[in-house]
Amino acid sequence: MKLRLHTRYQNSAGERVRIVLNLKGANYEYIPIPSLNDDAYRALNPQGLMPTLEIDGRVVSQSMAIMELLEELFPHPSIIPDDAVLKAQARAFAMVIAADLHSVVVGRVRRYLDDPVGAHAAQDDAWFAHWLAQVVSTLEAQLSRRTAQFPFCFGDQPGLAEACLVPQMANARRANCDLSSYPQLVAIDGACRNLDPFIRATPAAQPDFPEA
Numbered sequence: 001m002k003l004r005l006h007t008r009y010q011n012s013a014g015e016r017v018r019i020v021l022n023l024k025g026a027n028y029e030y031i032p033i034p035s036l037n038d039d040a041y042r043a044l045n046p047q048g049l050m051p052t053l054e055i056d057g058r059v060v061s062q063s064m065a066i067m068e069l070l071e072e073l074f075p076h077p078s079i080i081p082d083d084a085v086l087k088a089q090a091r092a093f094a095m096v097i098a099a100d101l102h103s104v105v106v107g108r109v110r111r112y113l114d115d116p117v118g119a120h121a122a123q124d125d126a127w128f129a130h131w132l133a134q135v136v137s138t139l140e141a142q143l144s145r146r147t148a149q150f151p152f153c154f155g156d157q158p159g160l161a162e163a164c165l166v167p168q169m170a171n172a173r174r175a176n177c178d179l180s181s182y183p184q185l186v187a188i189d190g191a192c193r194n195l196d197p198f199i200r201a202t203p204a205a206q207p208d209f210p211e212a
Ligand SMILES: N[C@@H](CCC(=O)N[C@@H](CS)C(=O)NCC(=O)O)C(=O)O
Pocket: 010, 011, 012, 013, 014, 036, 048, 049, 050, 051, 061, 062, 063, 064, 098, 106, 107, 108, 109
């Protein structure tokens, strides 16, 4: 099976997929996207967003759909708990980040806020901080309500939930957001960031990461 991931070093939705590929030990080719307006890329992904996975010439977009596909193609190790309720909770946690937060703080939305809406840089930063605070407090509350103790979000190993959490926590740190009120998120993020599948998925570990 030939997997080709079209992404960029700084593409948090792509980083989620890279983490899952690494957790599963799947081999893939990393294809850096030259431009989102590139005709060839638009032909592959008409939405023009990152990432896109090619699998034996067939194309799948949307990081959540790609990660679920990888779970079906490579069931071991699983990235989703066995228990049906925990499984749904892990997916809900991931969706808070991937659907609710990412879609309002992503680059194209913030660029639109700048032009044509006319927001100043400080307003743009406040927009990001506002939506981030809502989401991280929701995620921390979701973890507080777990009925069993786990070293990671919903189990003994990281999976879908952490693949969404870790790139988003990195975005928050880059924006100098104070995360000290979210000790469970900070602890799980810190544990993941020491693990090889997460380290190999970071922006700095990608072939298109700019040289200093
Ligand atoms: N829901 C999509 C979101 C994809 C997305 O927005 N990717 C961002 C990068 S993380 C992107 O392509 N941004 C380009 C832009 O905002 O112009 C997914 O999960 O794959």
